[in-house]
Amino acid sequence: MLLLLACSAPAPQRPPALPQPAVLWPTDAVELPTQAADPLPFTPDAALQSLLDPRQDEPLPSWAGADVASSIAINDNLWIWIFGDTLLGSLDGPCADDAAYCGRTITETDETKLLRNSIGVAERGWFGSMEKIQTWWRRGPAGEATAAFPSEDRNAFLWPLSGLVIDETLFIAANRHTLASGLAPVGNVLLQIENPGDSPDAWQISERAIPGFVLAESGAAAISWTSALVAVGNWVYLVGARQNDTRSETVLARLSLAELMADSAAPLEPRFLLRNRSDRKVWSPHFDAERLHVVPGLPGTSETTFEGYPGLGWVSFRIPPFSFEIRLYTADDLLGPWRDRGVVYRLPAPWSTTAATGCAPEATPEERDSDCLRAVFIAYAVKSHPELAPDKGFALSYNVNLFGGDFGLAVEAAAALPGFYVPQMLSADSLDPAALDVAPETR
Secondary structure: OOOOOOOOOOOOOOOOOOOOOOOOOOOOOEEOOOOOOOOOOOEEOHHHHHHHOOOOOOOOOEEEEEEEEEEEEEEOOEEEEEEEEEEEEEEOOOOHHHOOOOOEEEEOOOOOOOEOOEEEEEEEOOOOOEOOOEEEOEEOOOOOEEOOOOOOOOOOEEEEEEEEEEOOEEEEEEEEEOOOOOOOOOEEEEEEEOOOOOOHHHOOEEEEEOOOOEOOOOOOOEEEEEEEEEEEOOEEEEEEEEEEOOEEEEEEEEEEHHHHHHOOOOOOOOEEEEEOOOOOEEEEOOOOHHHEOOOOOOEOOOOOOOEEEOOOEEEEEEOOOOOOEEEEEEEOOOOOOOEEEEEEEEOOOOOOEEOOOOOOOOOOOOOOOHHHHOOOEEEEEEEEOHHHOOOOOEEEEEEEEEOOOOHHHHHHHHHHOOOOOOOEEEEEOOOOOHHHOOOOOOO
Protein backbone atom coordinates (compact mmCIF):
# COMPACT_ATOMS: atom_id res chain seq x y z
CA MET A 1 0.00 0.00 0.00
CA LEU A 2 1.09 3.55 -0.60
CA LEU A 3 4.08 4.74 1.44
CA LEU A 4 4.19 1.43 3.29
CA LEU A 5 6.13 -1.69 2.49
CA ALA A 6 3.64 -4.06 0.88
CA CYS A 7 5.62 -7.27 0.98
CA SER A 8 6.00 -10.33 3.11
CA ALA A 9 9.16 -9.47 5.06
CA PRO A 10 9.60 -6.92 7.83
CA ALA A 11 10.76 -3.47 6.78
CA PRO A 12 14.41 -2.66 7.51
CA GLN A 13 15.00 0.61 9.25
CA ARG A 14 16.86 2.16 6.32
CA PRO A 15 17.79 1.33 2.73
CA PRO A 16 21.27 -0.19 2.40
CA ALA A 17 24.15 2.23 1.93
CA LEU A 18 25.61 2.28 -1.58
CA PRO A 19 28.43 4.38 -3.05
CA GLN A 20 26.32 6.08 -5.77
CA PRO A 21 25.29 9.74 -5.74
CA ALA A 22 21.76 10.72 -4.78
CA VAL A 23 19.13 9.39 -7.15
CA LEU A 24 16.47 11.87 -8.22
CA TRP A 25 13.52 11.59 -10.62
CA PRO A 26 14.08 10.05 -13.09
CA THR A 27 17.15 10.45 -15.31
CA ASP A 28 19.81 10.12 -12.60
CA ALA A 29 18.47 6.74 -11.50
CA VAL A 30 21.03 3.98 -11.02
CA GLU A 31 19.76 0.65 -12.26
CA LEU A 32 20.68 -2.24 -10.03
CA PRO A 33 22.86 -4.84 -11.75
CA THR A 34 21.09 -7.96 -13.01
CA GLN A 35 22.59 -11.25 -14.05
CA ALA A 36 22.85 -11.95 -17.74
CA ALA A 37 20.15 -14.37 -18.82
CA ASP A 38 18.38 -15.81 -21.82
CA PRO A 39 15.32 -13.89 -23.03
CA LEU A 40 12.50 -14.26 -20.52
CA PRO A 41 8.91 -15.10 -21.50
CA PHE A 42 7.18 -11.99 -20.10
CA THR A 43 7.39 -8.54 -21.67
CA PRO A 44 5.56 -5.24 -21.05
CA ASP A 45 2.27 -5.10 -22.95
CA ALA A 46 1.31 -1.61 -24.14
CA ALA A 47 -2.17 -2.66 -25.26
CA LEU A 48 -3.01 -4.11 -21.86
CA GLN A 49 -1.42 -1.14 -20.11
CA SER A 50 -3.72 1.21 -22.00
CA LEU A 51 -6.74 -0.54 -20.45
CA LEU A 52 -5.56 0.39 -16.96
CA ASP A 53 -3.64 3.64 -17.41
CA PRO A 54 -5.29 6.70 -15.82
CA ARG A 55 -7.29 8.95 -18.14
CA GLN A 56 -8.82 12.34 -17.41
CA ASP A 57 -12.41 12.04 -16.23
CA GLU A 58 -15.02 14.69 -15.82
CA PRO A 59 -15.86 15.94 -13.33
CA LEU A 60 -12.51 15.83 -11.56
CA PRO A 61 -10.84 14.24 -9.69
CA SER A 62 -9.70 11.35 -11.87
CA TRP A 63 -8.43 7.97 -10.73
CA ALA A 64 -4.65 8.53 -10.86
CA GLY A 65 -3.22 5.23 -9.62
CA ALA A 66 -3.60 2.47 -7.04
CA ASP A 67 -2.19 -0.91 -6.05
CA VAL A 68 -3.58 -4.42 -5.36
CA ALA A 69 -5.16 -4.80 -8.86
CA SER A 70 -6.97 -8.11 -8.47
CA SER A 71 -9.52 -8.94 -11.19
CA ILE A 72 -12.52 -11.20 -10.58
CA ALA A 73 -14.75 -12.66 -13.29
CA ILE A 74 -18.44 -11.99 -12.62
CA ASN A 75 -19.49 -13.63 -15.89
CA ASP A 76 -18.06 -14.12 -19.38
CA ASN A 77 -18.33 -10.41 -20.19
CA LEU A 78 -17.88 -8.60 -16.86
CA TRP A 79 -14.95 -8.35 -14.41
CA ILE A 80 -14.54 -6.44 -11.16
CA TRP A 81 -11.09 -5.10 -10.30
CA ILE A 82 -10.30 -4.25 -6.69
CA PHE A 83 -7.70 -1.65 -5.74
CA GLY A 84 -6.10 -0.62 -2.46
CA ASP A 85 -4.83 2.86 -1.54
CA THR A 86 -5.86 5.07 -4.44
CA LEU A 87 -4.49 8.36 -5.76
CA LEU A 88 -6.98 10.89 -7.14
CA GLY A 89 -6.11 14.00 -9.11
CA SER A 90 -5.79 15.53 -12.57
CA LEU A 91 -3.63 14.36 -15.46
CA ASP A 92 -1.25 16.39 -17.59
CA GLY A 93 -1.62 16.38 -21.37
CA PRO A 94 -1.53 16.42 -24.32
CA CYS A 95 1.43 14.08 -24.26
CA ALA A 96 4.01 12.88 -26.75
CA ASP A 97 3.47 9.55 -28.50
CA ASP A 98 -0.29 9.72 -27.76
CA ALA A 99 0.33 8.64 -24.17
CA ALA A 100 -2.71 8.63 -21.90
CA TYR A 101 -0.96 10.94 -19.44
CA CYS A 102 2.49 12.42 -18.87
CA GLY A 103 2.18 13.77 -15.37
CA ARG A 104 -0.24 13.85 -12.45
CA THR A 105 -1.35 16.45 -9.95
CA ILE A 106 -2.59 14.60 -6.90
CA THR A 107 -5.60 15.75 -4.89
CA GLU A 108 -5.74 15.10 -1.16
CA THR A 109 -8.92 13.36 -0.03
CA ASP A 110 -10.78 13.45 3.25
CA GLU A 111 -9.57 9.91 4.02
CA THR A 112 -6.22 10.99 5.43
CA LYS A 113 -4.91 12.10 2.02
CA LEU A 114 -5.60 8.72 0.43
CA LEU A 115 -8.71 6.98 -0.78
CA ARG A 116 -8.31 3.62 0.96
CA ASN A 117 -9.81 1.48 -1.81
CA SER A 118 -11.53 1.77 -5.16
CA ILE A 119 -13.13 -0.44 -7.81
CA GLY A 120 -12.64 -1.02 -11.52
CA VAL A 121 -15.31 -2.39 -13.87
CA ALA A 122 -14.10 -4.13 -17.04
CA GLU A 123 -16.40 -5.29 -19.82
CA ARG A 124 -15.98 -7.13 -23.08
CA GLY A 125 -17.04 -5.11 -26.12
CA TRP A 126 -19.27 -6.10 -29.02
CA PHE A 127 -16.41 -7.67 -30.95
CA GLY A 128 -14.89 -9.57 -28.03
CA SER A 129 -12.13 -7.14 -27.12
CA MET A 130 -11.75 -5.77 -23.60
CA GLU A 131 -12.79 -2.18 -23.02
CA LYS A 132 -10.90 0.25 -20.82
CA ILE A 133 -11.40 -0.35 -17.10
CA GLN A 134 -13.84 2.16 -15.61
CA THR A 135 -12.90 3.16 -12.06
CA TRP A 136 -15.35 3.94 -9.25
CA TRP A 137 -15.51 5.04 -5.63
CA ARG A 138 -18.23 6.38 -3.35
CA ARG A 139 -19.23 9.97 -2.69
CA GLY A 140 -20.02 11.43 0.71
CA PRO A 141 -22.88 13.82 1.55
CA ALA A 142 -20.87 16.82 0.28
CA GLY A 143 -19.61 15.01 -2.82
CA GLU A 144 -16.30 14.07 -1.20
CA ALA A 145 -14.51 10.91 -2.33
CA THR A 146 -14.90 7.95 0.04
CA ALA A 147 -13.86 4.30 -0.09
CA ALA A 148 -15.68 1.89 -2.37
CA PHE A 149 -15.64 -0.66 0.48
CA PRO A 150 -16.40 1.09 3.76
CA SER A 151 -15.50 -0.58 7.04
CA GLU A 152 -18.20 -1.45 9.58
CA ASP A 153 -15.70 -0.22 12.18
CA ARG A 154 -15.57 3.57 11.76
CA ASN A 155 -12.09 3.72 13.30
CA ALA A 156 -10.66 1.35 10.68
CA PHE A 157 -10.44 0.96 6.92
CA LEU A 158 -10.28 -1.99 4.54
CA TRP A 159 -7.66 -3.08 2.04
CA PRO A 160 -9.35 -5.62 -0.27
CA LEU A 161 -6.79 -8.10 -1.62
CA SER A 162 -8.38 -11.11 -3.33
CA GLY A 163 -11.73 -12.44 -4.45
CA LEU A 164 -13.80 -14.94 -6.40
CA VAL A 165 -17.38 -15.47 -7.58
CA ILE A 166 -19.56 -18.44 -6.63
CA ASP A 167 -23.04 -18.76 -8.12
CA GLU A 168 -23.12 -15.04 -9.01
CA THR A 169 -22.12 -14.01 -5.47
CA LEU A 170 -18.87 -12.06 -5.10
CA PHE A 171 -16.58 -12.80 -2.13
CA ILE A 172 -13.64 -10.51 -1.30
CA ALA A 173 -11.00 -11.14 1.37
CA ALA A 174 -9.80 -7.90 2.95
CA ASN A 175 -7.47 -6.74 5.70
CA ARG A 176 -8.74 -4.34 8.32
CA HIS A 177 -6.26 -1.62 9.29
CA THR A 178 -6.15 1.48 11.44
CA LEU A 179 -4.01 4.58 11.06
CA ALA A 180 -1.99 3.44 14.06
CA SER A 181 -1.40 -0.09 12.73
CA GLY A 182 0.03 1.02 9.39
CA LEU A 183 0.87 -1.92 7.14
CA ALA A 184 0.08 -4.48 9.83
CA PRO A 185 -3.58 -5.54 9.71
CA VAL A 186 -5.67 -5.72 12.86
CA GLY A 187 -8.08 -8.28 11.43
CA ASN A 188 -9.29 -10.18 8.34
CA VAL A 189 -12.80 -9.96 6.93
CA LEU A 190 -14.74 -11.65 4.15
CA LEU A 191 -17.01 -9.31 2.20
CA GLN A 192 -20.02 -10.83 0.44
CA ILE A 193 -21.80 -9.02 -2.40
CA GLU A 194 -25.01 -10.66 -3.57
CA ASN A 195 -25.51 -8.50 -6.68
CA PRO A 196 -22.06 -7.82 -8.24
CA GLY A 197 -23.57 -7.50 -11.72
CA ASP A 198 -25.38 -4.31 -10.67
CA SER A 199 -23.81 -0.88 -10.50
CA PRO A 200 -21.39 -0.75 -7.52
CA ASP A 201 -23.43 1.99 -5.84
CA ALA A 202 -26.29 -0.52 -5.56
CA TRP A 203 -24.19 -3.37 -4.14
CA GLN A 204 -25.49 -5.13 -1.04
CA ILE A 205 -22.36 -5.79 1.05
CA SER A 206 -22.12 -7.87 4.21
CA GLU A 207 -18.97 -8.34 6.29
CA ARG A 208 -17.83 -11.32 8.39
CA ALA A 209 -14.67 -11.78 10.43
CA ILE A 210 -12.26 -14.51 9.29
CA PRO A 211 -11.16 -16.61 12.33
CA GLY A 212 -7.54 -17.55 12.92
CA PHE A 213 -6.06 -14.07 12.48
CA VAL A 214 -3.02 -13.39 14.67
CA LEU A 215 -1.86 -9.85 15.32
CA ALA A 216 1.80 -9.01 14.80
CA GLU A 217 2.76 -8.23 18.40
CA SER A 218 4.51 -9.59 21.48
CA GLY A 219 6.90 -11.65 19.38
CA ALA A 220 4.12 -13.84 17.98
CA ALA A 221 4.20 -14.79 14.31
CA ALA A 222 1.57 -12.76 12.47
CA ILE A 223 -1.00 -14.82 10.55
CA SER A 224 -3.32 -13.41 7.90
CA TRP A 225 -5.76 -15.27 5.61
CA THR A 226 -6.32 -12.86 2.71
CA SER A 227 -3.51 -13.68 0.23
CA ALA A 228 -5.85 -15.50 -2.18
CA LEU A 229 -9.23 -17.21 -2.44
CA VAL A 230 -9.25 -20.43 -4.49
CA ALA A 231 -12.34 -22.53 -5.26
CA VAL A 232 -11.67 -26.27 -5.65
CA GLY A 233 -14.54 -28.75 -5.66
CA ASN A 234 -16.79 -28.22 -2.64
CA TRP A 235 -14.34 -25.92 -0.86
CA VAL A 236 -13.04 -22.37 -0.96
CA TYR A 237 -9.41 -22.28 0.15
CA LEU A 238 -8.11 -19.33 2.14
CA VAL A 239 -4.44 -18.91 1.28
CA GLY A 240 -2.72 -17.33 4.25
CA ALA A 241 0.72 -16.06 5.19
CA ARG A 242 2.51 -16.65 8.50
CA GLN A 243 5.23 -14.11 9.16
CA ASN A 244 8.02 -15.43 11.39
CA ASP A 245 11.03 -13.15 11.84
CA THR A 246 12.38 -12.58 8.31
CA ARG A 247 10.50 -15.52 6.78
CA SER A 248 6.98 -15.65 5.43
CA GLU A 249 5.33 -19.04 4.98
CA THR A 250 2.20 -20.14 3.13
CA VAL A 251 -0.54 -21.72 5.26
CA LEU A 252 -4.03 -22.90 4.30
CA ALA A 253 -7.58 -22.98 5.60
CA ARG A 254 -10.80 -23.82 3.78
CA LEU A 255 -14.51 -23.07 3.97
CA SER A 256 -17.30 -25.43 3.00
CA LEU A 257 -19.04 -24.14 -0.10
CA ALA A 258 -22.43 -25.16 1.26
CA GLU A 259 -21.89 -23.37 4.58
CA LEU A 260 -20.47 -20.30 2.88
CA MET A 261 -23.53 -19.88 0.67
CA ALA A 262 -26.16 -20.85 3.26
CA ASP A 263 -26.29 -17.69 5.41
CA SER A 264 -24.35 -14.47 4.86
CA ALA A 265 -24.85 -13.53 8.54
CA ALA A 266 -23.57 -16.81 10.01
CA PRO A 267 -20.06 -16.82 11.55
CA LEU A 268 -17.38 -18.33 9.34
CA GLU A 269 -16.16 -21.76 10.46
CA PRO A 270 -13.01 -22.61 8.50
CA ARG A 271 -11.04 -25.84 8.74
CA PHE A 272 -7.32 -25.22 9.21
CA LEU A 273 -4.63 -27.43 7.69
CA LEU A 274 -2.62 -28.67 10.68
CA ARG A 275 -0.01 -31.30 11.51
CA ASN A 276 -1.19 -33.86 14.04
CA ARG A 277 0.96 -35.64 16.63
CA SER A 278 2.01 -38.20 14.00
CA ASP A 279 3.08 -35.30 11.75
CA ARG A 280 0.30 -36.04 9.28
CA LYS A 281 -1.82 -33.34 7.60
CA VAL A 282 -5.34 -32.95 9.02
CA TRP A 283 -8.15 -30.44 8.43
CA SER A 284 -9.34 -29.24 11.81
CA PRO A 285 -12.03 -26.76 12.92
CA HIS A 286 -9.78 -25.89 15.87
CA PHE A 287 -7.20 -23.20 15.13
CA ASP A 288 -3.69 -23.87 16.44
CA ALA A 289 -1.07 -21.39 15.25
CA GLU A 290 1.85 -23.60 16.29
CA ARG A 291 0.60 -26.66 14.41
CA LEU A 292 -0.31 -25.02 11.09
CA HIS A 293 1.02 -27.00 8.16
CA VAL A 294 3.49 -24.96 6.09
CA VAL A 295 3.00 -25.49 2.36
CA PRO A 296 6.38 -26.78 1.17
CA GLY A 297 8.30 -24.84 -1.47
CA LEU A 298 5.98 -21.81 -1.66
CA PRO A 299 7.07 -18.63 0.16
CA GLY A 300 4.33 -16.66 1.84
CA THR A 301 3.13 -13.36 0.42
CA SER A 302 0.47 -10.79 1.22
CA GLU A 303 -1.19 -11.04 -2.23
CA THR A 304 -1.14 -13.56 -5.06
CA THR A 305 -3.21 -15.60 -7.54
CA PHE A 306 -3.43 -19.30 -8.42
CA GLU A 307 -4.53 -20.96 -11.64
CA GLY A 308 -4.05 -24.15 -13.65
CA TYR A 309 -1.88 -24.37 -16.76
CA PRO A 310 -1.42 -27.39 -19.10
CA GLY A 311 1.86 -29.14 -18.40
CA LEU A 312 2.59 -27.10 -15.29
CA GLY A 313 -0.34 -27.86 -12.97
CA TRP A 314 -0.98 -25.12 -10.39
CA VAL A 315 0.82 -21.87 -11.15
CA SER A 316 1.57 -18.86 -8.95
CA PHE A 317 3.94 -15.90 -9.29
CA ARG A 318 5.98 -14.01 -6.67
CA ILE A 319 8.33 -11.06 -6.34
CA PRO A 320 10.70 -12.02 -3.50
CA PRO A 321 10.94 -9.34 -0.79
CA PHE A 322 13.20 -6.43 -1.77
CA SER A 323 14.00 -7.93 -5.18
CA PHE A 324 13.22 -6.76 -8.72
CA GLU A 325 12.33 -10.02 -10.42
CA ILE A 326 9.20 -12.12 -10.88
CA ARG A 327 9.55 -15.84 -10.19
CA LEU A 328 7.27 -18.69 -11.22
CA TYR A 329 6.16 -21.45 -8.82
CA THR A 330 4.33 -24.62 -9.85
CA ALA A 331 2.79 -27.67 -8.14
CA ASP A 332 0.68 -30.69 -9.01
CA ASP A 333 -1.43 -30.11 -5.89
CA LEU A 334 -2.45 -26.85 -4.22
CA LEU A 335 -1.16 -28.32 -0.94
CA GLY A 336 2.28 -28.78 -2.48
CA PRO A 337 5.07 -29.51 -2.72
CA TRP A 338 5.73 -26.42 -4.82
CA ARG A 339 8.74 -25.83 -7.01
CA ASP A 340 10.57 -22.59 -7.83
CA ARG A 341 10.87 -22.52 -11.63
CA GLY A 342 13.06 -19.44 -11.79
CA VAL A 343 12.84 -15.87 -13.06
CA VAL A 344 10.28 -15.07 -15.78
CA TYR A 345 10.70 -11.27 -15.78
CA ARG A 346 13.18 -8.68 -14.48
CA LEU A 347 11.90 -5.22 -13.66
CA PRO A 348 13.49 -2.42 -15.70
CA ALA A 349 14.72 0.99 -14.59
CA PRO A 350 13.60 3.21 -13.04
CA TRP A 351 11.84 0.68 -10.79
CA SER A 352 14.95 -1.43 -10.19
CA THR A 353 16.84 1.48 -8.62
CA THR A 354 18.17 2.60 -5.28
CA ALA A 355 19.92 5.62 -3.73
CA ALA A 356 22.45 6.28 -1.01
CA THR A 357 23.81 9.81 -0.55
CA GLY A 358 23.04 10.94 2.98
CA CYS A 359 22.34 7.35 4.02
CA ALA A 360 25.85 6.29 4.99
CA PRO A 361 25.99 3.97 8.02
CA GLU A 362 27.75 6.58 10.11
CA ALA A 363 25.20 9.33 9.36
CA THR A 364 22.91 10.51 12.13
CA PRO A 365 19.13 10.30 11.65
CA GLU A 366 19.06 14.09 11.19
CA GLU A 367 21.60 13.83 8.36
CA ARG A 368 19.57 11.21 6.53
CA ASP A 369 17.24 13.58 4.73
CA SER A 370 14.49 12.64 2.29
CA ASP A 371 16.83 12.57 -0.72
CA CYS A 372 18.19 9.22 0.44
CA LEU A 373 14.73 7.70 -0.04
CA ARG A 374 13.69 9.35 -3.25
CA ALA A 375 14.24 6.68 -5.86
CA VAL A 376 14.20 3.65 -3.65
CA PHE A 377 11.41 1.51 -5.07
CA ILE A 378 9.78 -1.70 -4.06
CA ALA A 379 7.75 -4.06 -6.25
CA TYR A 380 5.08 -6.46 -5.03
CA ALA A 381 1.70 -8.18 -5.56
CA VAL A 382 2.03 -10.04 -8.87
CA LYS A 383 -1.46 -11.01 -10.08
CA SER A 384 -2.58 -13.07 -13.05
CA HIS A 385 -5.49 -11.88 -15.22
CA PRO A 386 -6.77 -14.73 -17.42
CA GLU A 387 -9.35 -12.51 -19.10
CA LEU A 388 -6.54 -10.40 -20.59
CA ALA A 389 -4.18 -13.24 -21.48
CA PRO A 390 -3.38 -14.33 -25.03
CA ASP A 391 -4.45 -17.84 -26.02
CA LYS A 392 -2.32 -20.34 -24.07
CA GLY A 393 -0.53 -17.44 -22.40
CA PHE A 394 -0.61 -15.21 -19.34
CA ALA A 395 -1.28 -11.60 -18.44
CA LEU A 396 0.26 -10.29 -15.20
CA SER A 397 0.20 -7.08 -13.23
CA TYR A 398 2.65 -5.94 -10.57
CA ASN A 399 2.79 -2.84 -8.38
CA VAL A 400 5.59 -0.32 -7.83
CA ASN A 401 5.79 1.81 -4.70
CA LEU A 402 8.26 3.88 -2.70
CA PHE A 403 10.41 1.96 -0.25
CA GLY A 404 9.77 4.70 2.29
CA GLY A 405 9.09 8.38 2.58
CA ASP A 406 5.90 10.34 3.01
CA PHE A 407 2.90 11.47 1.01
CA GLY A 408 4.83 14.43 -0.37
CA LEU A 409 7.45 12.17 -1.94
CA ALA A 410 4.72 10.01 -3.43
CA VAL A 411 3.17 13.10 -5.00
CA GLU A 412 6.56 14.03 -6.48
CA ALA A 413 6.98 10.53 -7.87
CA ALA A 414 3.51 10.56 -9.41
CA ALA A 415 4.23 13.89 -11.10
CA ALA A 416 7.62 12.84 -12.48
CA LEU A 417 7.13 9.16 -13.33
CA PRO A 418 3.98 8.25 -15.29
CA GLY A 419 4.17 4.56 -14.34
CA PHE A 420 4.63 5.08 -10.62
CA TYR A 421 1.84 3.53 -8.52
CA VAL A 422 -0.04 2.36 -11.60
CA PRO A 423 -0.19 -1.45 -11.95
CA GLN A 424 2.26 -2.47 -14.65
CA MET A 425 0.98 -4.96 -17.26
CA LEU A 426 2.97 -7.86 -18.74
CA SER A 427 2.09 -10.74 -21.04
CA ALA A 428 3.58 -13.98 -22.30
CA ASP A 429 2.37 -15.96 -25.31
CA SER A 430 3.09 -19.24 -23.55
CA LEU A 431 5.12 -20.94 -20.85
CA ASP A 432 6.81 -23.91 -22.44
CA PRO A 433 6.88 -26.82 -19.95
CA ALA A 434 9.85 -28.37 -21.78
CA ALA A 435 11.86 -25.19 -21.32
CA LEU A 436 11.10 -25.35 -17.61
CA ASP A 437 12.15 -28.99 -17.28
CA VAL A 438 8.59 -30.21 -16.72
CA ALA A 439 7.08 -33.41 -18.06
CA PRO A 440 4.39 -32.44 -20.60
CA GLU A 441 1.21 -33.47 -18.83
CA THR A 442 -2.01 -31.61 -18.08
CA ARG A 443 -3.42 -31.24 -14.58
